[in-house]
Amino acid sequence: MSFQGPPEVYDLLILGSGAGSKLLAWTFAGQGQKVAVVERKYVGGSCPNIACLPSKNVIHTAQMAHNIRRGAEFGVDIDGFHVHMPAVRERKRKMVQGLVDVHLSLYKQSGAELIMASGRFVGPKILEATLPDGTKRLLTGKSVVIGTGTHAVIDNIPGLASAQPLTHVEALELDVVPEHLIILGAGYVGLEFAQAMRRLGSQVTVLGRGHRVIHHEDDDVTEGLQQLFQDEGIELALNARVKSVSGVSGWSVRVEIEQNGVAKSLHGTHLLVASGREPNTKDIGLELAGVELTERRYIKVNERLETTAPDVWAVGEVAGSPQFTHISEDDFRVVRDNLLGGNRVTTGRQVPFCLFTDPEYARIGLSEKEAKAQGIGYRLFKIPMTAVLRARSLVETRGFLKCLVERDSDRILGFAAFGVGAGEIMGCVQIAMLGKLPYTDLREAVLAHPTIPEGLIALFSAGAS
Incomplete structure (x- = not known):
């Protein structure tokens, strides 16, 4: 498509509005620079919309259900109760909307322009933004930051994609308690959802490829978590390889696995995929921007978070940073200081993390x-x-x-x-x-x-x- 006139020029142009991106936008716009953020869908990125905060909201609701179920231990007699998932979802949605409103207010206060559009590079530091109505804007920045994040992996397993499995995004929008939820993946996301859904009333089976859950951690940790899940009635199928999937999640699914050399068949009503994440680097024109990727298709950056293209930076998970919001926030500090002429690096920084099981x-x-x-x-x-x-x-x-x-x-x-x-x-x-x-x-x-x-x-x- 041809454009009339030159691109709109900004001091700082940002693709993606996650933690590191939005903090850069608000900071530099607040200092009087002309800043634009191009965001495809989620104002503020995944954390306040579809990941960290909404998941902890649902986990807290599950904790409430668990405590009610344990009422007798506290000397509180409860005759019975029912989990109403539409109300659980609505509570989560209200929290998310409140967070989005805060983000919009901060954009307005700072003066940063938020452009809701799909962005792709069409040249070095030149971004084409396609708005929801199909119109396009051509943008360029003296400095450019990429923070497009990651998304859940749907493995190339026969029948998996056609089974329309849940990811963490859809799982947070459930309006029913799954009768039997099968989870592919025994990492952070899989374990948090497993316990929460079990406490909300689901039968839950977790399939893990390794011989332990979060197997990279110390043995006393994995043993403690596995005992916890056993005590709460969550089935763990470890050393399991998924061979095929049939059916449709939300109705009936059948998962064929091989566990310790033995073929088994599992039946459930819902299927959740939590087996890893991959970067959002496909089809956004990075090759036209001169931005190279690693073998795993993350953006290649140095310790200053500079990409292979001059004056182009990357922050957060798409840059291969540890997949935590607080690390993306530290990426903001690194890029902020370097844009201001400093020399801040990611080398040697602390990476705390927390698994929000109970x-x-x-x-x-x-x-x-x-x-x-x-x-x-x-x-x-x-x-x-x-x-x-x-x-x-x-x-x-x-x-x-x-x-x-x-x-x-x-x-x-x-x-x-x-x-x-x-x-x-x-x-x-x-x-x-x-x-x-x-x-x-x-x-x-x-x-x-x-x-x-x-x-x-x-x-x-x-x-x-």
């Missing part, structure tokens, strides 16, 4: 597996959650705390928690690590009683192995 699993720094693989000597401090008095008062004592301390010093190498409040207590340790505090400072700290972080005193007062 109880949670959280980790920062080295795991035991990683320390051993790298030949790093360490002392291990570890206590069961029964040693944390706040956990005892809540009668939520499943799990443990553990910390790796450098063998020849008091430096904290890594911390992991599987237990109530794991994500919050991890933050306390992470701040100590950022401040380069020895573990003894946490051991000797005066922490409020009874709180979960107080458990750090018990942890570091215990003998190390």
